[in-house]
Amino acid sequence: MTNHFEVNMDEYLPLRDVVFKTLRQAILKGELEPGERLMEIQLAERLGVSRTPIREAIRKLELEGLVLMIPRKGAEVAKISESNLRDVLEVRRSLEELAIDLACQRITAEELESLNKAEVDFKAAIGNGDAMQIAQTDEQFHEIIYNSTKNQKLVQILNNLREQMYRYRLEYIKDADKRQILMVEHEHILKALTLRHIQEAKMAVREHIDNQEITILKNLKEQENDIQRKVPGRRN
Template sequence: MPVPQGRGLVSRSLLRDRAYAALRDAIVAGTLAPGERLNDTDLVAWLGVSRTPVREALARLEQAGLVRTKPGRHTIVSPLDERAARGAQSVTAALHELAIREAVPRLSAAELDTMRRANARFAAALRRGDAEDALAADDDFHQVAVVASANDAVRTVLEQFTPVLRRVERLRFSSLSGRASVAQHDRIVDLCAAGDVEGAVAATRANWGTLLPLLDTAPARDDTAAESSADGSAPPD
C-alpha cells in the first residue's frame, strides 16, 4: 500500500483551528478592540504557532467579517457594523428556526434536560452580570437543537455568522435586557417537549428577534477612519 501524501495536514489543521478560535474569542470578547491593528509577528508570539496557521486563521476571520485586510498594508479588527450585524442576525435566526424544526421530532428527554440546565446556567450568569458565562450558556442551549437536527450545513453556516452577532449579544448580556431570554428559552423547551414544531419555531424566531433593537445602536462602519487609525494617520476632513 503506498504511503498517503500530505503528511502533517491533521496537525496543521488543528493549529489553524486553534489560532482561529483564540482570535475569534478575543475579538468577540473585546480583548482585540474594533479598529485594532493585527501584526503577524505579535500574533505568532501570542498564539505559539507559526505564521502559516495565523494567516490562515486571519483569512477565515475575514470571511466571517471579523477582520479586514488591506493587502500590503495592514489587517485590523473590523469595526462593529450595523449592516453586517443585521445580515448575521437574519441568517442566524433563520438557521436556528430550521434547526428547531428538524430537531423537535428527534429530541430526547436527556437533550431537553441539557437545554434546561444550560438555561439555568444562563440565568445565573445574567444575575451575576457575567456576560462571558451568559454567552457560553446561551450557545450551549441553542447548540442542542443544532446538533439534534443532524444538519451539517446549518452548523457550518452558523459557525461563520454567529461570531459577528456575538459581539452585539455581549452588550445585551451585560445588561438587564438579556433577562427576557430566560423565559423565552423555557418556552422553547416546553414547546419542544410537547412536540409542537410550529410553536417552537415561532418561539425561537421571537427569541432571536430580541436582538434587533440592539442592532439599531450598532455604529455604521467608517472604513476611512478605521484605515487611517491603523496606518497611524488622521482621517481626511
C-alpha cells in the same frame, strides 16, 4: 496595541489553533478594538511566537468576518456594521425557524433533559454576570436544539453561521439590562419544545432574534453618536 492578553498554550492543540483562539477571544472581548490594526511583528513578539501562526490566524479570522484586509494597509479588526448584522440575522432567523420546527418533531426525552440542564447552566451564568460564560451557555442551549433536528447538513450550516454570530451574541449579552429578557425567551422556547407546539416555538425563536437585532442596532447607534460627539469642532 493592547497588552492585556496572552497566549495560553494547550498541549492538545497545534500552535496555529492556540494563536487563533487567543486572537479571536481578544477581539470578542474588546481587548483588540474595532478598527485596530493587526501588526504581525508586534503580535508575534507579544505572544512569543513566529509570524507564521499569526498570519494563519489572521486569515481564519478574516473568514469569520472578525478581521478585514485593507489594500496597502494590512489587517485590522472589523467593525460591527448594521448591514452585516442584518444579513447574518436574516439568514439565522430562517434557519432557526426550520431547526425549531424539526426539533419539535424529533427531539427525544434525553435531549429535552439536556436542554433543561443547559437552561439551568445559562441561568447560573447570568447570575455570575460573566458575559463570555453567558455567551457560551447560550450557545450550548441552541446547539442541543440544532442536534435534535437529526439533520446533519442543517447542523453544519448553523454551526458555520454560529461563528459569525458569536460577536453579535456577545454584543447583545453585554447589555446587562437585557439578560433577564434573554432568560425569559429561553424559557418560552423550552416550554414550546417540551409541548411540541411548533408555531409557538417558531414565534419564540423569531422574538428571540428580533430582540437581539433591535438591541444591537440601538447600541451601535449610541456608539456612533458617542464617536461623533467626540469629533473636534463638532457642535452638538
